[in-house]
Amino acid sequence: TEDTPRPGVRDDFYLAVNYDYLNKTKIKPGHEVIGTEDEISDLLIDRISGLMTDSEDTSPEADRVRTLYQMYLDWEGREKGRDYISSKIKTILNISSLEDLSAYLGSWEGRTGTNILEIYLDTDIDDPGRHMTDIGPTSLTLGTRDEYESITDSGKRNKKHSDSAAKYMLIQYAGCSEEAAQELIENRYAFEKAVSESMMNSTELAAGDSIRKRTNIMTAEELAAAAPALPIKEMLSAVGFDPSLRINLEQPAWLTKLNELYTEENLEQIRAYLVCETAAGYIGKADEAAYREAKRLEREFSGLSASREDEYYATNMVARVLWQDVDKMYVAKYCSPQMKEDIRTLMEEAISTYREMLTEETWLSPETREKAISKLDHLTLLPVYPDDDKWLDWSQISITPAAEGGNYALAMDEISEAQWKICQQMSFEPIDKQVWNMRTSEMNAAYMPTTNSILVFAGMLNGKYYNESMSREEKMGAIGTVIGHEISHAFDPTGSQFDETGAVHSWWTDDDRAAFDKRASKLIAAYDDIHPWKDGSACNGTILQGEVAADMGGMACMLRIAKTIDGFDYDKFFRAYAELDAVGYLENVMENIYKYDPHPPYYLRVNMTLPQFDEFQRLYDIQPGDGMYVAPA
Template sequence: MKKLRQITAALLLLAFLLLAGCAQPPQESASAEASASASAQPTSGAQETAPGAAWINSDVSGNVTADMQTDPKSDFNAAVNQEWMAGTELGAQAQVSTFTERGNEVMAQIMELITDESQTSHEAELVREFYNDFIDMDSRNALGMEPMLPLLEEIRAIEDMDGLTAYIADWGNLAGAPMTTEIATDWKDSTHNAIFLSAPSFSLSDADEYKSITDVGQRKKDASEVMFKKLLVRAGYTEEDAAALWEAFFALETEMASVSIGTAEGAAEDTREKSYNPKSAAELAELSPNFPVTEILRPYIDGGIDRFILMEPEWLAKMNELYTEENLEAFKAWLVYQTLTGAAALLDQECLDIMTEYSGAAAGNAQMELPTEQLAYQMCSKLFDMAIGKLYVENYVTEETKQDVTKLVNDAVAVFRQRLGENEWLSDETKAKAIEKLDNLTIRVAYPDDWSLYDYSDYALPEGGGIIDDVLAVREKSMSEKVDKAKAEVNQNLWITSPQEVNAYYRPTDNSINIPAGILGGDFYNPDGSVAEQMGALGVIIGHEITHGFDSNMGSLFDKDGNLSNWWTDEDRAAFKERTDKVGAYYAGMEVLPGKYVNGEYTIGETVADLGGMSCMLELAKGMDGFDYQTFFESWAKVWKVQETEATAEYLLQVDTHAPGYLRTNVNVQQFQEFYDAFGAKEGDGMYLAPEERLSVW
């Protein structure tokens, strides 16, 4: 699971915001998917002759050239996307893809709206004021590091553990506390919210990196160290003090991470059940008499909340051991790191340059740029997502598109219902529950029907303030609403992502499929395109998300009401695992980079969803006369066109739950006879896979 930090810390990861290569849930608190990892060797089950050996990794920039001989029967992805790949220059970008192209298109549309003074609604003026304060580099440069100095001095002045406790228990501090507190739908009572407690986010992202660091982790560590030391020196620390602070900070992180849930453990099917540990405030205090967990939670407790979900008991026990006078300076170093890195991108140009250097080094792309206007846009999108969403919908999204896509979703649901009814390997008991879950699916397309749920009327920015003042004001407003949010019942009509999001996802805790307006464009969806074009792109994505409702590591663990519940018989679960294991083993044999393979086990949820989505649309196509199968498969390939640096490919192979784009194209199409019939692929061709070896789950 991704862990949320305070709103300003999000700027650290802007370099990677556009690296997502597939549809997945947004990072919505404790119900989001876990991040993925890549194994250094194929897991058990990899074929003796590696699958896909004839395919080039066409995601890596420069691997496909204009003069290359390509053939859709040999390497489908390279053949379909050759012209685009050969003509795409990365420049300062770590990745260019269908997602980044559509994201840039949406960003340009929204930035035009943000800066358009004829937009006079309260939401438009609020966002425009924030955006203008962010890009006002003259004012920011004039202040330099000044806004940070009193905050750092306050941390430096902490003399004992009582002072440390008072500081981290104060919700007004910019660093937060060394504990993640997330409000999300209760996994076992989907009608109510719950407060989930877990370890804080780590500078290396994955707790496993602290146990056995990878090349990607080492690059990130080195970049973080350089960034932190440079910021400290700018803030007036000596180089010796900066080095000592880094050592203390990283040593403490390593201790915390040593017992935290990392990628490997997060991949286990029983992780969610093990992570669901309801505790009262008294029980938490008994478990942790030293680390002041109840003081950090005091506003919730005083607000009448006495139920918390402890996700990582071993981590809390470790925090109780670490929270001693001996480690006072280490905890202060942790606070300094969070404060500086959380706000550096809100300071002057020199700080922005340091952050840009960090992002490039961490991504393995020394040319990376973070334009101020783009950073401003991303920050606005995080803080005022639905305010911007309303502007975007009013100007760029039609009711006709919403209705057309909703019909395609309903058509896909009907196919799934039919196929579940005809399923031969599920028992009647499990089959009935699966169909019941499908019949209770919530469908959200394009934008919310009720905008009154997203009220910004009482949001205001301080007069005459700068961007730091703006962020603190919005943060204070957000914090003031937390207790009420935690106590509230879940509103099933509330969208957790904005309409402009270029994404699609299945959300298990309300059994919903979500297709925001942002993805309804570019190569994903052409309202004037042919039926085959629409079905091969957005249609398969829709089927993919519906399949997530029945995948092995997320959807199948939640029932029709969104509650964590085992609704399978043991025999059906075993039959399901046999089929998904075959998918995982096939992908595990894919050598993406020299010596680096797909983690077949951890990507199963996504690879099975891809197969389900394509199978669904091909079933729908059977009832259509003259269906253009070539266009259908080519549209799928265009969705997953990617050009990226090799370092980015390595990074994503380690952290992404999805297979690389070229594999999402090639592996999926080669499972279906319709592909062979459409393109004439036969035994001996690179795309050929014998019928008895083809993968099928749903």
């Protein structure tokens, strides 16, 4: 705030660099955040909005995009979808026996809607060239088991938001009384609390041994035998994946508990879970009154003073749902082969530097070092956008026009079902590492351990992350550290468990793994001792360790490149890095995001990363007693 004194770079580098921006920039009405990412996100939405309203584009992609966009804003058409939504909710409400419930869960409608377990297509952890059917635990309204053991302020807001949405839809679209709706909500939580008791908590999920604990390969017969009360075989049949695929059960203890709960005595609770999840899920797709209520609840949940214009939400939704259609349109207008080649060159330079770093890593044995370099050499680079022949085939996605009885809610379900059928087809095919299957017209970059690949999305190549007028130092401090960060994920506590092919395979010697874990434990302890929240609660170093390690690895990579450049301006480099994280959130949003997010709060990504490097300490002459001082190890 204006009352906060301006610190020096030696005491708080993050705030010293970003003081004026954070002090003068106000969060706009309808926005949850200020910062570089928000500015780029607005730019992307403006561009995509222009693409959606361009009537000259007659491609199938543009036609689908415009149709869905117009349906979102068609309030009369939404009203015509009332019976469709009501029937979806009432189908579940009318379940009166365990036999009825099993029939629903094992049906196509039950599979593509809300279910009591997750079945999805994944990469086979032992054979990354093939797919695998993954069985995941029940989706929880409050997100994690932790919230059912001791609910946080964020959890309370989440619960209120979900309860209000479900209650509104149950009353308005299913004809429930307020008392009946409240009873359904209470039964829903009774089921969720009971089933969550045998699920892994957030710390266990983030722990280094989590991958192996969540890897339990079995046949369909073995899975059915592990949960004989559940209609497992019918569920797998409804999913429609290649039946020859191996099956992985993520959390056996959870399935055992779910099987115990699957009784006539618990029918009301299980049905309540399904109907509340389904009802709440339709509130933003329903008539205008329901939509306005959904926006009011979002404002209350996030602490927003106002909503943004409807056209913004329509654009954002279409970009998320018909992401590949939008990507093709975006790439055609805003990307070029030269941009793709420039980013590939940056990626290759970073990889070459990592190779040098690994070669000189003295604490690694020659055996582990050789395998680490092999993993680096086998990285698949996916810069900016897919090659022309690597887009998914979305030709089967069609939307019933309004003139033929179509409406927004129906359209969303039609798209979801078509995308599921595409997923079914993919299950019978080998995995192609050059196929993205991810949206590129958003601000992101990623490392995918199961394919050992690095992606830099087109949406990130804007603003302070990347533009043609940036100096070499600024590019390295911005997009360069992002690329280095993603490469580092190949060797973080999670990525290090995957080999060069993407298989989960122990390629470390026992001594090297022990040394690695010891280093990780120091990082975890350091973050466990930081208390950034107003209630005094600490960061969770176990959850944050992967992103923290990647931040430090990306910085180390760029600083090594900097040593080879005559006259390198380190001050410009460090400031460019800090400016990326000039972010301010509404308080509710900050807590909602960061309680369980694997990324540290933005100021820590600067103030905990930079002091680890001698180049930073020397440049600013940081001494004992300074806030940015870190004693030599």
